[in-house]
Amino acid sequence: MDNEITSTIESEFPNVILSSASEDKKVLLSVKREECYQILSRLKDMGFAHLSDVTLVDYIDEGEFESIYHLWSHSKKIRAIVRTRIPRESPRIKSIVDLWEGAQIHEREGHEMFGVAFEGNPNLTPLFLEDWEELPPFRKDFDIREYAKREYYGEDKGYFG
Amino acid sequence: MKKITPRTIKSKAEARTFSLWVINYFTACGFMELLPWVGSGYDMERFGILAVSSPRHADVLIVAGYVTKKAVRRIKMIYDQMASPKYVLALGSCPMTGGMYWDSYSTVKRIDEYIPVDMWILGCPPKPENIGHGIVMAMNAIKGGFKGH
Numbered sequence: 475m476d477n478e479i480t481s482t483i484e485s486e487f488p489n490v491i492l493s494s495a496s497e498d499k500k501v502l503l504s505v506k507r508e509e510c511y512q513i514l515s516r517l518k519d520m521g522f523a524h525l526s527d528v529t530l531v532d533y534i535d536e537g538e539f540e541s542i543y544h545l546w547s548h549s550k551k552i553r554a555i556v557r558t559r560i561p562r563e564s565p566r567i568k569s570i571v572d573l574w575e576g577a578q579i580h581e582r583e584g585h586e587m588f589g590v591a592f593e594g595n596p597n598l599t600p601l602f603l604e605d606w607e608e609l610p611p612f613r614k615d616f617d618i619r620e621y622a623k624r625e626y627y628g629e630d631k632g633y634f635g
Numbered sequence: 636m637k638k639i640t641p642r643t644i645k646s647k648a649e650a651r652t653f654s655l656w657v658i659n660y661f662t663a664c665g666f667m668e669l670l671p672w673v674g675s676g677y678d679m680e681r682f683g684i685l686a687v688s689s690p691r692h693a694d695v696l697i698v699a700g701y702v703t704k705k706a707v708r709r710i711k712m713i714y715d716q717m718a719s720p721k722y723v724l725a726l727g728s729c730p731m732t733g734g735m736y737w738d739s740y741s742t743v744k745r746i747d748e749y750i751p752v753d754m755w756i757l758g759c760p761p762k763p764e765n766i767g768h769g770i771v772m773a774m775n776a777i778k779g780g781f782k783g784h
Contacts, residue, residue, distance in 0.1 A: 603741070604704055611740045622738040626745075 479520060479552070487513060501554040510558040511568045514543060518573055521547045522554050528570075528580035530588045534614040537562045539590055543570070560590060569594035587612035651694070651720065652778040653683040658693035658717070660710050664760045665699025665726040671763040672770075682774065690716040695773075696750075699726035699760070701734060701742045707749050714750045720782040722773065723752045726766065728759045735759070751784035 479501050480494045490509040495502045505513050522545035531540040538559045545554040560567050569592040570577045579601075581592040586600050589610040600606065609616040644650045657679075659666070672679040673686060687693050690713045698710060714723065725746055728734035733744035746752060756769040 602705075608740075616740075618740050619738040621740055622733075622744075626733070626743075 479517075479554070482520070483513060483516065486516065499552050501552060503554065503556045505556060505558050507558050507560055507567055510541075510556065511570060511573075514545075514556060514570055515573055517545055517554055517556070521549050522552075523548060525570075525574035525576055526553075528577055528584060530584045530590060530612075532562075532588065532612065532614045533559075534562070539565055539588060541567060541584075541590070565589060566591040566593055568592075571595050586610065589613065648778055648780050652774050655682070655684045655695050655722075655774070655777070656687045656693050657684055657695045657697055658687055658690050658713060659697050659699070660706075660713060661697075661699045662702065662706060663700025663727075663729065665729075668758075668760045668763055669697070669699060669726065669766055672766060677763055677767060679770070682770070684770070690714075691718060693717050694720070695722045695724060697724045697726060698730050698746060698752075701729035701736050701739075702746055703741050704743060707743050707746070710746070711749055722754075722777070722783045723750055724754045724756065724769065724773065725752045726756050726758075727761055728757065731755055731757070753781075753783055 477496050480496045480503070483503065484491050484494060487505075487509060490506050490513065492504040492506065494504070503513065524546040526544040526546055527542075529542045529544075531542065533540060538561055541558050541560055543556040545556070546552075547554070558567070565588070567590065569581055571581065571592075571594060578595060578597065581595045582598055582601055584590050585592055585595070585598045586603060587610050592598065603611070608621060611618065644653075659669075661669075671677045684695075690696075694717070696710075696714055696717060702710065714721070725731060729736060729742070730746040730752075733739065733742055736742045737744065743749070754769055754773050756765055758765050761769075
Protein backbone atom coordinates (compact mmCIF):
# COMPACT_ATOMS: atom_id res chain seq x y z
CA MET A 475 0.00 0.00 0.00
CA ASP A 476 2.88 2.38 0.73
CA ASN A 477 4.30 1.59 -2.72
CA GLU A 478 1.01 2.67 -4.25
CA ILE A 479 1.26 6.07 -2.63
CA THR A 480 4.78 6.72 -3.92
CA SER A 481 3.92 5.60 -7.44
CA THR A 482 0.72 7.70 -7.49
CA ILE A 483 2.57 10.81 -6.38
CA GLU A 484 5.41 10.14 -8.81
CA SER A 485 3.04 9.73 -11.75
CA GLU A 486 1.08 12.86 -10.87
CA PHE A 487 4.12 15.05 -10.19
CA PRO A 488 6.78 13.71 -12.56
CA ASN A 489 9.41 16.43 -12.39
CA VAL A 490 8.97 17.35 -8.77
CA ILE A 491 10.01 14.32 -6.78
CA LEU A 492 13.75 14.34 -6.18
CA SER A 493 13.80 11.01 -4.43
CA SER A 494 11.30 8.68 -2.89
CA ALA A 495 11.45 5.57 -0.84
CA SER A 496 8.94 3.42 0.93
CA GLU A 497 9.76 1.27 3.88
CA ASP A 498 7.50 -0.75 6.06
CA LYS A 499 4.56 1.56 6.84
CA LYS A 500 6.58 4.61 5.93
CA VAL A 501 6.74 6.81 2.83
CA LEU A 502 9.66 9.19 2.32
CA LEU A 503 9.43 11.92 -0.30
CA SER A 504 12.00 14.56 -1.15
CA VAL A 505 10.38 17.28 -3.24
CA LYS A 506 11.02 20.69 -4.77
CA ARG A 507 10.07 23.74 -2.75
CA GLU A 508 7.66 25.26 -5.29
CA GLU A 509 5.41 22.19 -5.52
CA CYS A 510 5.68 21.12 -1.88
CA TYR A 511 2.31 22.64 -1.02
CA GLN A 512 0.52 20.84 -3.87
CA ILE A 513 2.03 17.50 -2.88
CA LEU A 514 1.06 17.96 0.75
CA SER A 515 -2.43 18.92 -0.37
CA ARG A 516 -2.63 15.79 -2.55
CA LEU A 517 -1.39 13.61 0.33
CA LYS A 518 -4.06 15.09 2.57
CA ASP A 519 -6.69 14.08 0.01
CA MET A 520 -5.20 10.58 -0.05
CA GLY A 521 -5.98 10.12 3.63
CA PHE A 522 -3.08 11.69 5.49
CA ALA A 523 -5.36 13.70 7.73
CA HIS A 524 -3.00 14.18 10.62
CA LEU A 525 0.02 16.49 10.65
CA SER A 526 2.36 15.36 13.43
CA ASP A 527 5.13 17.87 13.10
CA VAL A 528 6.87 20.49 11.00
CA THR A 529 10.58 20.70 11.67
CA LEU A 530 13.54 22.45 10.16
CA VAL A 531 17.19 21.47 9.78
CA ASP A 532 20.04 23.80 8.94
CA TYR A 533 22.45 22.30 6.36
CA ILE A 534 24.87 25.19 6.46
CA ASP A 535 27.53 23.53 4.24
CA GLU A 536 25.00 23.13 1.45
CA GLY A 537 23.56 26.60 2.04
CA GLU A 538 20.06 25.25 2.59
CA PHE A 539 17.43 24.68 5.21
CA GLU A 540 15.38 21.53 5.08
CA SER A 541 11.73 21.66 6.03
CA ILE A 542 10.28 18.33 7.06
CA TYR A 543 6.59 17.50 7.34
CA HIS A 544 5.47 14.41 9.23
CA LEU A 545 2.06 13.11 8.21
CA TRP A 546 0.03 10.20 9.49
CA SER A 547 -2.87 8.36 7.97
CA HIS A 548 -5.31 7.01 10.52
CA SER A 549 -7.09 4.82 7.99
CA LYS A 550 -4.03 3.28 6.31
CA LYS A 551 -1.73 3.41 9.37
CA ILE A 552 1.09 4.82 7.25
CA ARG A 553 3.47 7.61 8.01
CA ALA A 554 4.57 10.03 5.28
CA ILE A 555 7.63 12.22 5.60
CA VAL A 556 7.96 15.02 3.06
CA ARG A 557 11.20 16.99 2.90
CA THR A 558 11.96 20.08 0.93
CA ARG A 559 15.02 22.29 0.66
CA ILE A 560 14.87 26.06 1.15
CA PRO A 561 17.83 28.26 0.13
CA ARG A 562 19.45 30.04 3.05
CA GLU A 563 19.70 33.40 1.26
CA SER A 564 15.95 33.73 0.76
CA PRO A 565 14.37 31.46 3.37
CA ARG A 566 10.70 31.53 2.43
CA ILE A 567 8.13 28.82 1.79
CA LYS A 568 4.37 28.69 1.43
CA SER A 569 2.57 28.07 4.67
CA ILE A 570 0.37 24.99 5.05
CA VAL A 571 -1.93 26.51 7.67
CA ASP A 572 -4.92 26.32 5.34
CA LEU A 573 -4.37 22.54 4.99
CA TRP A 574 -3.68 21.73 8.63
CA GLU A 575 -4.52 24.42 11.15
CA GLY A 576 -2.17 22.80 13.64
CA ALA A 577 0.81 23.77 11.52
CA GLN A 578 0.48 27.33 12.75
CA ILE A 579 2.40 26.89 15.98
CA HIS A 580 5.10 24.73 14.35
CA GLU A 581 5.69 27.33 11.66
CA ARG A 582 5.72 30.11 14.20
CA GLU A 583 8.43 28.31 16.14
CA GLY A 584 10.36 27.58 12.95
CA HIS A 585 10.21 31.22 12.00
CA GLU A 586 11.46 32.25 15.40
CA MET A 587 14.28 29.73 15.72
CA PHE A 588 15.48 29.59 12.09
CA GLY A 589 14.22 32.80 10.54
CA VAL A 590 12.28 31.01 7.79
CA ALA A 591 9.32 33.01 6.50
CA PHE A 592 6.20 30.88 6.14
CA GLU A 593 4.18 32.91 3.68
CA GLY A 594 0.49 32.88 4.52
CA ASN A 595 0.84 32.12 8.21
CA PRO A 596 -1.36 34.62 10.05
CA ASN A 597 0.79 34.98 13.15
CA LEU A 598 4.57 34.70 13.15
CA THR A 599 5.30 36.90 16.17
CA PRO A 600 8.01 35.66 18.56
CA LEU A 601 6.80 33.06 21.00
CA PHE A 602 9.71 31.97 23.21
CA LEU A 603 12.37 34.63 22.92
CA GLU A 604 12.11 38.05 24.50
CA ASP A 605 13.95 41.12 23.23
CA TRP A 606 15.97 39.01 20.82
CA GLU A 607 18.22 40.99 18.51
CA GLU A 608 20.73 38.31 17.46
CA LEU A 609 20.55 35.71 14.70
CA PRO A 610 17.81 33.12 15.17
CA PRO A 611 19.38 30.82 17.77
CA PHE A 612 18.94 27.46 16.01
CA ARG A 613 20.90 28.55 12.96
CA LYS A 614 24.27 26.86 12.70
CA ASP A 615 26.11 30.14 12.18
CA PHE A 616 24.78 31.47 15.50
CA ASP A 617 27.52 30.76 18.04
CA ILE A 618 25.60 29.96 21.21
CA ARG A 619 28.71 29.70 23.37
CA GLU A 620 30.11 33.01 22.12
CA TYR A 621 26.74 34.65 22.79
CA ALA A 622 26.50 33.22 26.31
CA LYS A 623 30.03 34.33 27.13
CA ARG A 624 29.44 37.82 25.77
CA GLU A 625 26.04 38.19 27.42
CA TYR A 626 26.69 36.58 30.81
CA TYR A 627 30.41 36.09 31.39
CA GLY A 628 31.89 39.40 30.22
CA GLU A 629 34.63 41.13 32.18
CA ASP A 630 32.15 43.56 33.67
CA LYS A 631 30.16 40.62 35.06
CA GLY A 632 33.10 39.71 37.24
CA TYR A 633 33.02 35.94 37.22
CA PHE A 634 34.55 33.15 35.12
CA GLY A 635 36.66 35.68 33.28
CA MET B 636 1.55 10.43 84.17
CA LYS B 637 4.03 13.02 83.12
CA LYS B 638 2.56 16.34 82.15
CA ILE B 639 3.44 17.74 78.77
CA THR B 640 3.80 21.49 78.82
CA PRO B 641 3.20 23.38 75.59
CA ARG B 642 6.19 25.09 74.01
CA THR B 643 6.31 28.78 74.71
CA ILE B 644 7.45 31.13 71.98
CA LYS B 645 9.91 33.58 73.48
CA SER B 646 10.51 36.01 70.62
CA LYS B 647 9.28 37.15 67.24
CA ALA B 648 12.30 35.54 65.63
CA GLU B 649 11.42 32.21 67.16
CA ALA B 650 7.83 32.54 66.01
CA ARG B 651 9.09 33.19 62.50
CA THR B 652 11.44 30.22 62.65
CA PHE B 653 8.73 27.67 63.32
CA SER B 654 6.19 29.00 60.85
CA LEU B 655 8.09 29.32 57.59
CA TRP B 656 5.59 29.27 54.77
CA VAL B 657 7.09 28.44 51.46
CA ILE B 658 6.20 29.35 47.92
CA ASN B 659 7.94 27.23 45.35
CA TYR B 660 9.14 28.16 41.91
CA PHE B 661 10.20 24.88 40.42
CA THR B 662 11.29 24.48 36.86
CA ALA B 663 13.21 21.24 36.80
CA CYS B 664 14.79 18.33 38.65
CA GLY B 665 15.29 20.27 41.89
CA PHE B 666 11.65 19.68 42.72
CA MET B 667 12.08 15.91 42.52
CA GLU B 668 14.64 16.10 45.28
CA LEU B 669 12.51 18.39 47.42
CA LEU B 670 9.45 16.17 47.11
CA PRO B 671 10.51 13.88 49.99
CA TRP B 672 10.34 16.97 52.20
CA VAL B 673 6.90 17.92 50.97
CA GLY B 674 5.68 14.36 51.35
CA SER B 675 5.72 12.14 54.41
CA GLY B 676 9.27 10.82 53.86
CA TYR B 677 11.04 13.73 55.52
CA ASP B 678 7.88 15.70 56.27
CA MET B 679 8.70 19.40 56.40
CA GLU B 680 5.48 20.19 58.25
CA ARG B 681 7.00 18.95 61.51
CA PHE B 682 9.20 22.07 61.32
CA GLY B 683 6.16 24.25 60.71
CA ILE B 684 7.05 24.64 57.04
CA LEU B 685 3.98 24.79 54.85
CA ALA B 686 3.70 25.08 51.10
CA VAL B 687 1.34 27.91 50.20
CA SER B 688 -0.02 28.90 46.85
CA SER B 689 -0.02 32.67 47.20
CA PRO B 690 3.19 34.73 47.40
CA ARG B 691 1.44 37.12 49.78
CA HIS B 692 1.23 34.39 52.41
CA ALA B 693 4.78 33.21 51.94
CA ASP B 694 7.97 33.88 53.90
CA VAL B 695 10.34 31.80 51.81
CA LEU B 696 10.76 31.58 48.06
CA ILE B 697 12.49 28.46 46.83
CA VAL B 698 13.84 28.60 43.31
CA ALA B 699 14.81 25.19 42.05
CA GLY B 700 16.20 24.42 38.65
CA TYR B 701 17.26 26.46 35.66
CA VAL B 702 15.73 29.88 35.19
CA THR B 703 14.95 31.11 31.72
CA LYS B 704 14.85 34.75 30.75
CA LYS B 705 11.08 34.57 30.72
CA ALA B 706 10.86 32.81 34.07
CA VAL B 707 13.04 35.36 35.83
CA ARG B 708 10.38 38.03 35.32
CA ARG B 709 7.78 35.83 36.98
CA ILE B 710 10.16 35.06 39.84
CA LYS B 711 10.78 38.77 40.35
CA MET B 712 7.02 39.34 40.34
CA ILE B 713 6.52 36.66 43.00
CA TYR B 714 9.37 38.04 45.08
CA ASP B 715 8.00 41.59 44.95
CA GLN B 716 4.61 40.43 46.21
CA MET B 717 5.98 38.68 49.28
CA ALA B 718 5.72 40.43 52.63
CA SER B 719 8.87 41.23 54.58
CA PRO B 720 10.80 39.56 56.18
CA LYS B 721 11.33 37.30 53.21
CA TYR B 722 13.97 34.74 52.43
CA VAL B 723 15.13 33.22 49.16
CA LEU B 724 16.64 29.77 48.81
CA ALA B 725 18.23 28.76 45.51
CA LEU B 726 18.39 25.04 44.91
CA GLY B 727 20.95 23.38 42.71
CA SER B 728 23.70 24.51 40.36
CA CYS B 729 21.41 26.02 37.74
CA PRO B 730 20.29 29.20 39.50
CA MET B 731 23.89 29.63 40.71
CA THR B 732 25.97 29.27 37.58
CA GLY B 733 23.64 28.05 34.87
CA GLY B 734 24.68 24.48 35.68
CA MET B 735 24.65 22.26 32.64
CA TYR B 736 22.97 25.12 30.73
CA TRP B 737 25.92 27.46 31.29
CA ASP B 738 26.25 28.16 27.55
CA SER B 739 22.56 28.26 26.70
CA TYR B 740 21.10 31.26 24.93
CA SER B 741 17.87 31.28 26.91
CA THR B 742 18.75 30.76 30.59
CA VAL B 743 20.04 33.32 33.08
CA LYS B 744 23.20 32.20 34.80
CA ARG B 745 22.99 33.86 38.19
CA ILE B 746 19.67 34.55 39.82
CA ASP B 747 21.21 36.89 42.41
CA GLU B 748 21.65 39.45 39.65
CA TYR B 749 17.87 39.82 39.80
CA ILE B 750 16.74 39.00 43.34
CA PRO B 751 18.77 38.73 46.57
CA VAL B 752 19.47 35.13 47.55
CA ASP B 753 19.92 34.18 51.20
CA MET B 754 21.06 30.60 50.80
CA TRP B 755 22.51 28.53 48.00
CA ILE B 756 22.14 24.79 48.24
CA LEU B 757 24.69 23.12 46.01
CA GLY B 758 24.01 20.03 43.95
CA CYS B 759 22.97 18.92 40.51
CA PRO B 760 20.35 18.36 41.85
CA PRO B 761 20.96 18.53 45.64
CA LYS B 762 20.00 15.47 47.65
CA PRO B 763 17.09 15.70 50.09
CA GLU B 764 19.61 15.53 52.94
CA ASN B 765 21.41 18.59 51.60
CA ILE B 766 18.15 20.46 51.37
CA GLY B 767 17.25 19.50 54.94
CA HIS B 768 20.65 20.63 56.14
CA GLY B 769 20.19 23.93 54.37
CA ILE B 770 16.72 24.45 55.75
CA VAL B 771 17.88 23.79 59.31
CA MET B 772 20.79 26.20 58.85
CA ALA B 773 18.37 28.81 57.55
CA MET B 774 16.06 28.21 60.52
CA ASN B 775 18.95 28.67 62.94
CA ALA B 776 19.88 31.93 61.23
CA ILE B 777 16.31 33.19 61.42
CA LYS B 778 16.12 32.18 65.06
CA GLY B 779 19.22 34.25 65.64
CA GLY B 780 17.49 37.31 64.27
CA PHE B 781 18.34 37.21 60.55
CA LYS B 782 15.74 39.17 58.66
CA GLY B 783 16.78 38.56 55.09
CA HIS B 784 18.02 41.02 52.54
